[in-house]
Amino acid sequence: MSEWLAMGGHAVFVWSSFGLAAATVLWNIWAARAWMRHARDEITEIWDEDDGA
Amino acid sequence: MNWTWFHKLSSPPHFHRFARRWTPWMECAAAALVVYGLIGGLILAPPDYQQGEVYRIIYVHVPAAWLSLALYSGMAVAGLIVLIWRVKLAECALISIAPVGASFTALALATGMLWGKPTWGAYWVWDARLTSELVLLFLYLGVIALHGAMSEPRAAARAAALLAVVGWVNVPIVRYSVDWWNSLHQTSSITLLGKPTLDASMLWPLFGMALGLTLFSAANVMRRMQAENVRRNARQRWVREQLEAPHV
Numbered sequence: 001m002s003e004w005l006a007m008g009g010h011a012v013f014v015w016s017s018f019g020l021a022a023a024t025v026l027w028n029i030w031a032a033r034a035w036m037r038h039a040r041d042e043i044t045e046i047w048d049e050d051d052g053a
Numbered sequence: 054m055n056w057t058w059f060h061k062l063s064s065p066p067h068f069h070r071f072a073r074r075w076t077p078w079m080e081c082a083a084a085a086l087v088v089y090g091l092i093g094g095l096i097l098a099p100p101d102y103q104q105g106e107v108y109r110i111i112y113v114h115v116p117a118a119w120l121s122l123a124l125y126s127g128m129a130v131a132g133l134i135v136l137i138w139r140v141k142l143a144e145c146a147l148i149s150i151a152p153v154g155a156s157f158t159a160l161a162l163a164t165g166m167l168w169g170k171p172t173w174g175a176y177w178v179w180d181a182r183l184t185s186e187l188v189l190l191f192l193y194l195g196v197i198a199l200h201g202a203m204s205e206p207r208a209a210a211r212a213a214a215l216l217a218v219v220g221w222v223n224v225p226i227v228r229y230s231v232d233w234w235n236s237l238h239q240t241s242s243i244t245l246l247g248k249p250t251l252d253a254s255m256l257w258p259l260f261g262m263a264l265g266l267t268l269f270s271a272a273n274v275m276r277r278m279q280a281e282n283v284r285r286n287a288r289q290r291w292v293r294e295q296l297e298a299p300h301v
Contacts, residue, residue, distance in 0.1 A: 004096070008106035010171050017164040018095075021113035024160045025266075028153055028273045035280035040296065043287040050288065 063140050065282050066291040072275040073295075079272035086265030093258025101255075110168040111255075116263040117161035120270055121189055122224050124154030127274075128196065129221035132214035141285065142278070144210035147217060148200055149277035153270050155193035162186055181230035182238035189227055192220040206285065 007014040061067045094112035101108035128150040134143035165183065166176040177183065196213045203209035231238050251259065283292050 007109070008100065010105070010107040013107055013167045013171050014109050017110040017113050017167045018091075020160055020163050020167075021117070024117075024156050025269060028156055028270075031152060032273050032276035032280070035277050039280040039284035042284055043292065043296065046287045047293070 063142050065142060065286050065289070066295070068142055069279055069282055069291070069295055072279045076272045076275050076279075079268045079275075083265045083268035083272065086261045086268065090258045090260075090262030090265055093261060094255075098255045098258055099252075104172060107168065107171050110164055112259060112262050114161060114164040114168055115259060116266045117157045117164060118186070119263055120266055121154060121158035121161050121186065122227060123267065124150050124157065124270060124274075125189060125193070125217075125221065125224055128154060128217045129224075132217035135210055135214035136218065139207075142282065144207070144214075145278045145281040145285070146274065147196075147210060147214055148281055149274045151193055151196045151200070151213075151217075153273050153277070155190060155197065157266075157270065158186065158190040158193055162190060180238055181234040181236050182227065185223060185227040185230050188223055192216070192223060195220070 005011060005015075090112060094109055098109070100106050128147055131143045131146040131150065134140050135147055162183070165186075169178070170176050196217050199216055200209045200213040203212060230236060283296065286292050
């Protein structure tokens with residue numbers, strides 16, 4: 001196991017790369033959900049205005 | 054050939070239902086393929102006879118690089134549709150693809166640097182491939198910034214579309230830079246017509262990762278498009294019906 005983790009002495013390069021990939025995927029997941037949250041907030045405001053008018 | 058299904062996709066309510074139905078399945082398939090790619094690439098595939106274990110960075114670098122070009126091409130096609138037919142959903146696509154493409158371009162550059170240090174002895178060299186990929190990142194950021202700089206959504210989308218279409222000239226430059234110029238970066242291990250230079254035990258996990266991340270990106274773009282789509286159609290009745298439905 002430790003030999004596998006060492007990646008032939010290049011552990012920092014290999015695991016950093018995979019870590020960055022995971023971070024990229026997670027950021028995209030979070031950002032897509034944030035887009036929808038903002039859209040919902042904006043829409044709710046518009047509806048409130050229309051319903052109030 | 055009946056193209057109704059394609060035209061229906063440019064209808065905001067129809068797209069919303071389509072995206073809402075298919076994105077979860079795409080994400081599940083993507084997760085399965087990525088898990089397969091990681092197990093195959095990190096555990097089952099043997100070390101490379103020249104580079105040893107460090108070559109395993111290929112399993113994130115190559116899919117990210119492939120996605121940076123594919124997503125830009127998708128964005129340029131959306132840009133063309135915006136400029137020619139002014140389809141609103143194409144505007145949503147253009148705006149949604151840009152950040153996803155930029156993130157994978159940045160990932161391709163970063164993992165390339167991490168691969169370059171142990172392999173070439175340097176994180177960065179002003180090589181044709183690396184430089185043109187960096188220009189690609191700037192183009193993505195330019196599209197995002199240009200769109201963000203204008204308040205009127207439709208004018209902003211047209212300006213961003215123009216930059217996306219014009220900037221597409223850089224995609225073939227990135228792709229063929231290793232053939233046109235004397236480049237430190239290796240030539241393609243996988244070509245459409247030629248026999249791949251990778252062994253099958255290394256190749257199939259790479260396909261798994263590439264297809265998995267492609268499906269993930271497509272689903273992510275569709276989720277962002279859903280948000281932009283409902284935001285732009287806030288006063289339409291279908292939006293109220295869809296958003297007040299149990300699951301969005």
